[in-house]
Amino acid sequence: xxxxxxxxxxxxxxxxxxxxxxxxxxxxxxxxxxxxxxxxxxxxxxxxxxxxxxxxxxxxxxxxxxxxxxxxxxxxxxxxxxxxxxxxxxxxxxxxxxxxxxxxxxxxxxxxxxxxxxxxxxxxxxxxxxxxxxxxxxxxxxxxxxxxxxxxxxxxxxxxxxxxxxxxxxxxxxxxxxxxxxxxxxxxxxxxxxxxxxxxxxxxxxxxxxxxxxxxxxxxxxxxxxxxxxxxxxxxxxxxxxxxxxxxxxxxxxxxxxxxxxxxxxxxxxxxxxxxxxxxxxxxxxxxxxxxxxxxxxxxxxx
Amino acid sequence: xxxxxxxxxxxxxxxxxxxxxxxxxxxxxxxxxxxxxxxxxxxxxxxxxxxxxxxxxxxxxxxxxxxxxxxxxxxxxxxxxxxxxxxxxxxx
Ligand code: FES
Ligand SMILES: [Fe+2]
Numbered sequence: 001x002x003x004x005x006x007x008x009x010x011x012x013x014x015x016x017x018x019x020x021x022x023x024x025x026x027x028x029x030x031x032x033x034x035x036x037x038x039x040x041x042x043x044x045x046x047x048x049x050x051x052x053x054x055x056x057x058x059x060x061x062x063x064x065x066x067x068x069x070x071x072x073x074x075x076x077x078x079x080x081x082x083x084x085x086x087x088x089x090x091x092x093x094x095x096x097x098x099x100x101x102x103x104x105x106x107x108x109x110x111x112x113x114x115x116x117x118x119x120x121x122x123x124x125x126x127x128x129x130x131x132x133x134x135x136x137x138x139x140x141x142x143x144x145x146x147x148x149x150x151x152x153x154x155x156x157x158x159x160x161x162x163x164x165x166x167x168x169x170x171x172x173x174x175x176x177x178x179x180x181x182x183x184x185x186x187x188x189x190x191x192x193x194x195x196x197x198x199x200x201x202x203x204x205x206x207x208x209x210x211x212x213x214x215x216x217x218x219x220x221x222x223x224x225x226x227x228x229x230x231x232x233x234x235x236x237x238x239x240x241x242x243x244x245x246x247x248x249x250x251x252x253x254x255x256x257x258x259x260x261x262x263x264x265x266x267x268x269x270x271x272x273x274x275x276x277x278x279x280x281x282x283x284x285x286x287x288x289x290x291x292x293x294x295x296x297x298x299x300x301x302x303x
Numbered sequence: 304x305x306x307x308x309x310x311x312x313x314x315x316x317x318x319x320x321x322x323x324x325x326x327x328x329x330x331x332x333x334x335x336x337x338x339x340x341x342x343x344x345x346x347x348x349x350x351x352x353x354x355x356x357x358x359x360x361x362x363x364x365x366x367x368x369x370x371x372x373x374x375x376x377x378x379x380x381x382x383x384x385x386x387x388x389x390x391x392x393x394x395x
Contacts, residue, residue, distance in 0.1 A: 014343065014361045059365035060344030234341040257344015257363065301339025301347050303363070 001077070002169055003116065006197045007068035008050060009150055009211050010038075010097075012057035012303075013256040019054050022255050026231045027213065028141030032123060035098045042123065043213065044136050045145035049099035049121040052147060052211075060256035060303035062208035065150050065198070066103065066115035067168075067191065075104050078116055078168065082106050085167045092117075109163050110154025111206040116168075142224045144213035148263050149196045151210050153203030153302055157184040160200050164189050170197070173269045174244050174276040176283055185280055188244065195245035195266030207302040210251065212261035218248045224262035225250045236297060243286040244278060251298070258303050305384040309334060310353060310391045319384050324360070325350065326379035336392055341380045348379040355388030 013019040020039050023029050029041035032050050040050035048068075055063050069075065082089040082104075092103040092115060101119025108114050126136040154160050161184065164170040173195050176186030188196040201209060215221060221239045228235050228250070236259065237251040247266040253259055278286040284293045307325055309315040319328035326348050329336050339347035346366025352375045359372070360381035367378055376393070 014363060059363040060340075060342070061363075061365060236339070253340040253342050253344070255342050256361075257340030257342035259340070296337065297339040297345075297347060300337075301345035303340070303344045303365075 001070055001074055003067045003069050003074075003078075003191045005068055005192050006147060006149060007048065007066050007117065007120070008053060009065045009147060010053040010055055010063035011208075011211065011254070011256075011258050012059055012061045012063055013054050013254070013258070014057065014060060015255060016054060016056045018255045022233070023052060023054065024140065026141045026227060026233060027260070028139055028143035033098045038097065040098055043144050043146045044126060044139055046147070047122050047124055049123050053097065060254075060258050061206075062112065062150070062152070062211075062303075064105065064113035064115050066117055067197075068120070069116050069118050072101075072118045074118065075102070075116055079104050081167045085163060087163065087167075094119075108154075109156060109159040110152060110200065112152050112154070142213070142215065142220075142227055142262055144215050144262060146214050148212045148214035148261075149194070149198060150208065150212070151199045151201060153207045153209055154200050154205050155202070157187045157200050157202055161187045161189065164198070171269070171271050171273075172275045173273070174278065176201075176244070176278045176280065176286065178280050185283070186244070186278070186286075190269055193268050193270055195247065195269055203299075203302065208258060209302055210259035210261050212249075212263040215262050215264045217264050221248050221250050221262050221264055228252050236301075237288065237295070240291065241289040243282075243289045244276075253301075256303070257301070259301065305355075306387045307384060308354075308387070308389040310389055321383060321385065323383070324380050325357075325377075325382040325384065325388075325390065329379065334392075336379045338380065343378050343381040346378065349376060349393050350379045350382065351376045351391040351393060352382065353389045353391055356385040357388055358383045358385055 033040040037056040039054045041052045088107045099121035103115040103117035170189040174188040185202045188199040234253045239250045245266040317332035339345035343362040
């Protein structure tokens with residue numbers, strides 16, 4: 001019983017065709033279906049029907065992110081716990097989106113929409129699951145393994161963290177605190193054993209900071225940046241290392257202004273690990289380990 | 304080729320072709336307008352066009368409201384001059 005992992009993110013985009021061109025040819029996801037106003041995609045190393053949904057909208061941003069639970073019964077269990085915590089939750093019926101079963105949709109304390117689901121059509125991988133080769137030969141663009149994590153912004157990170165830990169059973173791998181230890185400025189949360197599946201930094205409620213894709217290693221991050229530059233994609237932060245999670249990264253924007261990341265190399269975490277603490281005076285190094293200074297757009301450009 | 308006059312800095316004037324966005328032209332001429340996504344989604348590059356015609360590319364409703372549009376606010380990364388224009392750089 002419980003939440004297994006991040007399963008999907010639905011992003012609002014302002015030009016569906018331009019966006020699908022970017023997410024398939026530059027990011028290198030595979031289009032797996034279309035329904036009214038939506039396009040569905042998966043990365044090559046994912047089994048399920050989709051991990052990214054693009055939704056035609058008049059603004060950029062996050063529609064929702066969703067976590068996959070082990071059993072269908074888990075939905076009723078979490079539904080009750082969410083209500084007890086005092087957050088609103090509603091059922092999303094079967095077939096609301098393509099290839100998906102029912103889900104519960106939660107409004108988090110930061111105003112974001114988070115869904116839990118179990119049923120989704122399984123498409124499998126091109127390499128198969130019987131004596132597979134390590135990677136398919138016909139990929140395009142960056143071709144990440146999978147959707148990795150999202151970073152969101154919110155006003156009250158103490159309550160958001162409490163919600164994810166007490167209600168949804170997440171653990172906190174790292175946090176950023178004011179020097180006096182009074183206020184939480186960043187919170188990195190995991191449900192499997194990645195360094196983070198969802199994270200928050202202090203900022204306006206309901207906003208998306210970025211959605212990240214997992215690539216193999218630092219050379220793949222560098223190559224991702226090569227592919228982005230070749231395609232004239234707006235790169236915000238060239239390849240570097242995070243202090244937080246120790247991952248390596250490049251940040252860039254999709255055609256509607258949603259920030260994306262190609263990420264690799266975060267450590268494995270386990271539920272008995274202590275939470276790592278960063279203090280605000282060291283946050284520059286925590287976020288950009290080499291530059292050791294934040295950049296204005298990274299703090300302010302949100303969708 | 305059109306000219307873009309920056310209100311706040313008297314004398315600051317740069318060239319921008321009709322296919323180029325004001326943000327790219329400004330930065331090429333060393334005029335710094337804040338930027339983030341260059342995709343009309345984040346609102347970092349908001350300016351106000353105080354004189355002259357321009358065309359506006361797809362811009363997020365969440366960062367540029369109907370009312371702002373009526374007052375000729377615009378996202379520099381999605382602003383294309385159609386004649387010589389004057390802009391105000393809104394520093395937040
Ligand atoms: S730079 Fe993001 S809207 Fe122009
Ligand atoms: Fe990230």
